[in-house]
């Protein structure tokens with residue numbers, strides 16, 4: 001398994017501060033990190049059978065999601081063996097008649113409260129984030145995130161160079177960057193302003209080289225939120241990777257539909273409910289994006305039910321036209337961070 005010495009910097013910036021990228025030459029602990037493998041988290045809004053975006057999503061009783069057609073065909077094929085187990089975890093608990101859509105899963109009552117839906121979403125995210133694959137482990141064995149997670153060293157800072165340099169060069173020049181704040185920021189505190197910062201932080205970019213732990217950070221943040229430990233002012237965390245957004249980059253969606261497609265447990269959340277909820281969108285892996293994020297495009301979107309390209313949904317969300325009170329957290333390797341012009345965020 002390939003290993004590399006940790007030594008990357010983290011940055012965050014917000015619309016209230018000048019975009020700031022800083023460096024931290026030394027992490028607090030001499031921890032080594034492995035390169036990342038494919039995280040299951042990146043696959044979860046895809047059907048585990050066809051590997052495409054879920055279509056007509058249904059869940060087995062163990063909570064795994066598939067396209068209705070895929071799971072039906074899968075069980076048809078294994079009918080001779082009498083096997084109706086979950087293709088993902090092997091659990092044999094429910095027949096196909098018991099498959100549930102996200103809305104059916106709580107439609108015993110027609111008027112399910114928002115809280116109930118959100119609780120279900122938390123359970124789903126907890127399940128998704130509590131186990132991780134370490135490094136490039138190809139055996140598929142998964143470990144509890146909480147047992148291996150080591151506190152990361154994130155600081156807020158500023159660098160004019162960050163948008164032009166290659167990530168290797170950035171490491172070399174890291175020590176030349178000026179940190180705005182020396183104090184390390186726990187990933188759970190990524191939206192918490194320092195005492196001298198008057199206005200709340202809405203958009204954060206975490207910038208770090210390959211394998212430094214960006215995905216682990218968003219998973220830890222999400223897990224702590226889903227377990228009710230941190231950031232409970234956020235009512236909905238929407239965890240998305242650019243890798244999965246690539247799958248629908250040529251399609252038209254509304255923001256609401258995007259939520260429903262990638263987080264089927266939120267299918268009962270309406271536009272009205274979104275408006276009164278504190279949302280946090282996490283977009284992991286900007287460096288893997290194949291979207292054309294055009295911040296100069298003047299198409300203004302402010303309605304979460306209005307269909308548009310995924311790129312336009314994102315640019316409008318980041319600029320604060322769509323759901324202006326929603327928090328946005330983007331992670332990126334340094335070489336790709338320039339896809340989001342700081343000026344757009346600053347004026348958002």
Ligand SMILES: Nc1ncnc2c1ncn2[C@@H]1O[C@H](COP(=O)(O)OP(=O)(O)OP(=O)(O)O)[C@@H](O)[C@H]1O
Pocket residue numbers: 033034035036037133134135136148149150151152208209210211212213214215216217285333
């Ligand atoms: N906080 C952490 N605690 C323990 N191990 C970690 C931590 N962060 C990262 N690792 C280790 O490093 C590997 C890579 O981490 P991760 O996938 O989060 O990196 P990344 O910055 O998202 O990389 P990439 O840019 O390649 O997507 C993990 O699989 C894990 O083995």
